[in-house]
Amino acid sequence: MLSAPDTLRLRTAENVGIDYRIAGIGSRFLARLLDELLLLIVELVLLAGGGVLLSSSVSTESGQVLAVLLIAGLALVGRCLYFVILEWTMGGQTPGKRRLGIRVVRAGGGGIGFTDSLIRNLVRAFEELLLFAPTVVSMFADRRSRRLGDFAAGTIVVHERRPRVRGGESYGGLAFATAPVHLHIADAGPPIPGLGALGQHEHSLLRSFLARLDIHPVQRQRLAADMGAKLCDRMCLAADSAERRVPPELLLERIYMQLSQRLAAGS
Amino acid sequence: MTADQFVARRQPAWVELEAAIRRTKSGIRSMPARDLERFGVLYRHAASDLAIARRDFAHEEVTRYLGELCARAHPLVYRGEGLRPAAIPHFYAVELPRLFRASWPYMVASLLLLVAGAAAGWAAVTLRPDLAPALVPSSLFDQMARGRIGGDIPDAGIAFGFITTNNIRVAVIACCGGVLLALPTVFILLSNGWVLGTLAGAIHQGGFDLAFWSLILPHGVLELSVIVFAGGAGLMLGDSFLRPGLASRSDAFAGAARRAFRLALGFAFLLPICGMIESFISPSGLPRAAKLGVALLTGVLLYAWLLLAGRQRGPAAALPVLGESAVEARPETTAA
Numbered sequence: 001m002l003s004a005p006d007t008l009r010l011r012t013a014e015n016v017g018i019d020y021r022i023a024g025i026g027s028r029f030l031a032r033l034l035d036e037l038l039l040l041i042v043e044l045v046l047l048a049g050g051g052v053l054l055s056s057s058v059s060t061e062s063g064q065v066l067a068v069l070l071i072a073g074l075a076l077v078g079r080c081l082y083f084v085i086l087e088w089t090m091g092g093q094t095p096g097k098r099r100l101g102i103r104v105v106r107a108g109g110g111g112i113g114f115t116d117s118l119i120r121n122l123v124r125a126f127e128e129l130l131l132f133a134p135t136v137v138s139m140f141a142d143r144r145s146r147r148l149g150d151f152a153a154g155t156i157v158v159h160e161r162r163p164r165v166r167g168g169e170s171y172g173g174l175a176f177a178t179a180p181v182h183l184h185i186a187d188a189g190p191p192i193p194g195l196g197a198l199g200q201h202e203h204s205l206l207r208s209f210l211a212r213l214d215i216h217p218v219q220r221q222r223l224a225a226d227m228g229a230k231l232c233d234r235m236c237l238a239a240d241s242a243e244r245r246v247p248p249e250l251l252l253e254r255i256y257m258q259l260s261q262r263l264a265a266g267s
Numbered sequence: 268m269t270a271d272q273f274v275a276r277r278q279p280a281w282v283e284l285e286a287a288i289r290r291t292k293s294g295i296r297s298m299p300a301r302d303l304e305r306f307g308v309l310y311r312h313a314a315s316d317l318a319i320a321r322r323d324f325a326h327e328e329v330t331r332y333l334g335e336l337c338a339r340a341h342p343l344v345y346r347g348e349g350l351r352p353a354a355i356p357h358f359y360a361v362e363l364p365r366l367f368r369a370s371w372p373y374m375v376a377s378l379l380l381l382v383a384g385a386a387a388g389w390a391a392v393t394l395r396p397d398l399a400p401a402l403v404p405s406s407l408f409d410q411m412a413r414g415r416i417g418g419d420i421p422d423a424g425i426a427f428g429f430i431t432t433n434n435i436r437v438a439v440i441a442c443c444g445g446v447l448l449a450l451p452t453v454f455i456l457l458s459n460g461w462v463l464g465t466l467a468g469a470i471h472q473g474g475f476d477l478a479f480w481s482l483i484l485p486h487g488v489l490e491l492s493v494i495v496f497a498g499g500a501g502l503m504l505g506d507s508f509l510r511p512g513l514a515s516r517s518d519a520f521a522g523a524a525r526r527a528f529r530l531a532l533g534f535a536f537l538l539p540i541c542g543m544i545e546s547f548i549s550p551s552g553l554p555r556a557a558k559l560g561v562a563l564l565t566g567v568l569l570y571a572w573l574l575l576a577g578r579q580r581g582p583a584a585a586l587p588v589l590g591e592s593a594v595e596a597r598p599e600t601t602a603a
Binding site for chain 1: 268270272317318321324334345428432525
């Protein structure tokens with residue numbers, strides 16, 4: 001199966017490939033923006049509170065300068081710690097990242113630890129110093145959208161897909177729904193010779209076709225005729241066989257039902 | 268087996284795993300032992316179901332679902348090492364000195380760059396005394412000439428803040444500059460050496476050597492050491508990218524970054540100490556001998572620790588690669 005260009009398939013210790021969708025510069029920038037806004041609000045409140053406390057309690061000039069420096073220093077340390085601590089304790093997320101549904105993971109797919117978080121955020125301080133020029137270049141150039149801090153810490157940022165419920169029942173939080181199949185005929189009819197040539201793949205195809213009710217009837221018929229002819233060819237049916245004369249949509253339903261029975265029995 | 272049968276048979280376990288994922292907000296560390304075991308079982312089942320689904324139902328919804336389920340669970344099962352407070356004493360007693368000694372070529376290179384800058388600065392001032400006023404801030408030189416060295420720092424507390432902040436800035440550039448082929452690292456080492464060299468050269472001409480060095484050395488031993496160490500870490504980073512050896516560039520870089528940042532962060536505690544000495548001891552009225560004694564003491568302590576601590580007796584075992592877990596998934600090299 002071909003994977004999309006922004007998908008990274010990692011082979012885990014269980015020897016199963018897990019697909020991660022890489023978060024690009026856009027969603028990461030937005031997440032950062034949200035975090036910065038949050039920080040700004042917190043800092044403003046703290047600074048205002050500190051200022052009021054200060055003017056009332058400290059009288060000497062050098063004492064005030066010292067206190068201002070102290071508060072500014074605390075704010076700076078707080079900024080750095082915000083990202084380090086939150087990414088560490090929230091499993092690779094900050095409030096902004098959680099809102100955008102993205103998460104920092106290690107390049108091998110594992111969760112990040114304290115050191116990883118510390119390194120990537122320390123390098124970020126340096127990237128900030130350079131006005132993020134190397135950050136942008138590296139994120140555009142790298143296939144996995146890593147910035148310098150990601151390279152240093154060996155991390156990537158991935159999308160955590162949100163539940164996408166498309167009708168039907170939903171199952172728990174991640175939610176997947178298999179749309180129900182609509183059939184017009186009640187029984188599968190006489191066995192079609194050559195059905196053995198079809199398998200799981202054709203079953204999936206028929207299933208998704210029969211579940212689609214939103215296609216225009218004319219187009220649906222045309223599509224069914226096309227599919228029916230191809231399936232008949234695959235089953236090596238003669239040009240004058242009875243199956244080729246059945247209305248294609250009904251033929252597809254018959255094939256689907258017989259195939260379902262066979263696959264279900266074969267399990 | 269049809270996809271529906273597959274789902275009907277396996278789904279209870281997936282739903283249970285989902286619920287477990289939702290319960291663990293950040294990690295599975297806080298999970299009771301029985302749940303933990305169950306979590307592992309559920310995860311492995313989901314992973315093997317994913318493999319089956321990919322083979323049999325490649326285009327069904329259930330495959331996409333299982334992929335996402337596993338992607339959510341995997342970082343919870345496999346994760347980087349946490350911060351264990353119990354490991355800190357061992358880190359400082361054994362790992363950091365060993366790591367420092369193992370990275371000696373970079374430390375030496377970093378020191379040489381600083382010395383080269385200083386030598387150039389000294390030479391510049393010595394060869395062209397007429398340029399000295401342009402190279403050295405004249406106000407400072409005037410103060411030196413009047414013998415008022417360092418006597419005008421108003422408040423040791425404020426000085427401590429400024430000095431420490433500045434040192435952190437220099438150290439961060441020296442270390443993190445490694446990610447840009449170490450060019451900023453080389454620059455900051457040379458330029459810091461240059462400043463020191465021009466100052467020392469100018470002051471030597473003025474004949475205030477003892478006053479100057481008693482002002483610089485008490486904190487300078489630590490401060491210059493930290494800059495050299497941070498520069499060494501930066502050079503290590505840059506080198507890993509330029510000469511990755513057998514590993515891929517990004518792998519080599521990530522490995523070196525782990526070591527370099529362990530070094531840099533390990534030495535970070537020295538910065539407030541030298542800020543303290545610089546603002547409270549260096550400018551104080553203590554006798555010069557006492558100040559130089561402080562310089563000697565800090566130097567001996569620092570290098571005794573770094574060169575002697577954590578040495579192994581007997582045949583030297585291979586240095587373990589620090590901070591890398593034994594089992595971790597790697598990106599697939601061939602296109603999937």
